[in-house]
Amino acid sequence: MHRHHSAPENTQELLATLGRLIDQALESIRVQQARADLGMALQRHMLPAELPDFPGIRIAARYSPSQDGLAVGGDFYDAFPMRDGVAGIAIGDVQGHGVEAAAFMGEARASLRALASVTVDPGEVLACANDLLISLGCDLFTTCCLLSVVPESGEFSVARAGHIPIIWGTDGGDSGISPDAGGVPLGILPDQQYPVTRRRLARPGYLVLVTDGVVEGPAYPIDEGLAAVSALVGAADAAEPGELAARVIEVADLTGHTDDAAVLVVRYEGVPGAGSP
Numbered sequence: 001m002h003r004h005h006s007a008p009e010n011t012q013e014l015l016a017t018l019g020r021l022i023d024q025a026l027e028s029i030r031v032q033q034a035r036a037d038l039g040m041a042l043q044r045h046m047l048p049a050e051l052p053d054f055p056g057i058r059i060a061a062r063y064s065p066s067q068d069g070l071a072v073g074g075d076f077y078d079a080f081p082m083r084d085g086v087a088g089i090a091i092g093d094v095q096g097h098g099v100e101a102a103a104f105m106g107e108a109r110a111s112l113r114a115l116a117s118v119t120v121d122p123g124e125v126l127a128c129a130n131d132l133l134i135s136l137g138c139d140l141f142t143t144c145c146l147l148s149v150v151p152e153s154g155e156f157s158v159a160r161a162g163h164i165p166i167i168w169g170t171d172g173g174d175s176g177i178s179p180d181a182g183g184v185p186l187g188i189l190p191d192q193q194y195p196v197t198r199r200r201l202a203r204p205g206y207l208v209l210v211t212d213g214v215v216e217g218p219a220y221p222i223d224e225g226l227a228a229v230s231a232l233v234g235a236a237d238a239a240e241p242g243e244l245a246a247r248v249i250e251v252a253d254l255t256g257h258t259d260d261a262a263v264l265v266v267r268y269e270g271v272p273g274a275g276s277p
Contacts, residue, residue, distance in 0.1 A: 051079045054087040055151040056269045060241035062249040064213070064261040074101035074142065075211045075260040076109050082116040082148055088125075091209040091264045092144035092163065095185070104140045108133060108186065112146065122146040122159035123196040126186065130161065130194075133187040141187035145209055147266070154201035154268065159194040161186045164212055164222075167229050170205035175234030177226050206241070207266040208233055208248060214263060217255025225255060241267040 051059045059079045074094025082088040090112050094101045111129040119125060126146055133142075143163040149156040158166060160182030169175035180197040201207075208229060215225025228251050236244045245265040252261035 047076060048078055052081070054081075054085075054149070056154075057087060057149060057151055058241050058267045059089065060245045060265050060267075062242075062245040062263045064249055064252055074105035074140075075213065075262040076105045077209070077262050077264045078109050078112065079264075080113050080116060082120045083118075084120065085151065086120040087147075087149040087151060088112070088116045088120075088122075089147040089149065089207075089209070089264065089266055090144060091211060091262060092142045092186075093211040093213075093260075093262075094140055094142040096140050100138075101140060104133075104138055104142065104187075107136060107138075108142045108144070112144070116148075120148045120157075121196060122148050122157050123194040126159050126161050126183070126194040127192060130186040130188075130192050131190055134190050138187065141185045143185045143212075147207070147209075149201070149266075149268075155198065156201060156207075157196050157198045159183075159196045161194060164210055164215065164226070167208040167210070167226065167233050168206065169208070169230070169233030169236060170203045171236075171238045172203060172205075173234050174205075175230045177230060201268045204238065204269050205267075206233055206236060206244060207268070208244070209264040209266075210248065211260065211262045213255070213259035213261030214249065214252045215255065217252075217259075219256030220254055225251060228254070241265040 047063065051061060053059065061077050063075065074096065077091045080088045092108060094105045094108065108129065111132050112125060115125045115128045126144060144161045145158065145163040145166065147156055147158050158180050160180060162182060162185035165180060166178045167175065168178055181195040183192050183194040210229060215229060216222040229248055232247050233244065245263045248263045248265070249261060
C-alpha cells in the first residue's frame with residue numbers, strides 16, 4: 001500500500017515563490033518587448049522613406065538595426081533642400097538605446113531640417129541645433145555630420161559634432177578619409193562652435209558618411225574599419241550609390257558590434273575645372 005506524502009510546507013512556499021518570480025520575469029519580458037517594438041516603430045517612422053536627388057547628385061542609404069532586438073538605437077540619416085537650392089545631407093548617432101533614443105533622434109533630425117531653412121552654413125546649423133536640444137532638458141546626446149552642397153558649382157561645406165569623418169573616393173580609384181576638424185556632440189555643452197571645412201567636388205565620385213556601428217567594434221578597431229570602407233569606395237568603379245551603400249554596410253558584419261549601423265552615399269558627377277576633395 002502506497003501512502004501519499006505532501007510536500008513539506010517550506011517546499012510548497014518555495015514553489016509558490018518560484019511561480020511568482022516566473023510570472024514577474026515573463027511580464028518584464030513582455031514589457032521590454034513592447035518597448036522594443038515601440039522604439040523600432042518610432043525609428044522606422046522617423047527615418048526618411050526615400051531621399052531626394054539634386055542636380056548632379058544622387059544619394060542612397062542603408063541601415064542595419066541592432067543585433068540585440070531590445071537595444072533599439074538612434075542612428076539617423078537625412079537629405080533635404082536648404083536655402084537657395086543648396087543640398088543638406090546629414091547623418092548622426094544618438095547615445096543610448098530604446099524608445100528615448102528613438103524619440104531624441106527624431107528631435108535632432110527635425111531640428112536640423114528646421115534650421116536648414118534659415119542658414120546654409122553647417123557650423124551654424126549644428127551650433128543652433130546643439131542649444132535647441134539642450135533646451136529640451138534630455139539627458140541624451142548625439143553625434144552628427146552635416147554637409148551642405150551647392151550642386152551647380154560642386155562646392156561643399158562640412159561640420160562635425162563628434163562624428164566619424166567622411167570617406168571620399170573618385171572613379172579613378174583614389175580614396176581617403178577627410179580629416180576635417182570637429183566639435184563636441186550635440187546636447188552636451190551650450191554655446192559651442194563647430195568649425196566648417198569648405199571643399200569642392202572634382203572628378204565623379206563619392207562622399208560616404210557612416211555611423212560607428214559600421215567601422216568600429218570589439219573585433220575591429222576604427223582605423224581598420226575606416227580603411228576597409230575607404231578601399232571599397234576607391235574600388236567602386238562608378239557603381240550606383242545604392243550598390244556601394246550595400247557593400248559598405250557589410251563592413252559592419254566584421255566589427256562584432258551589436259549597435260545599429262547606417263551608411264549614406266553621395267554620388268556626384270563632377271564639375272570641370274574643380275579641385276580634388
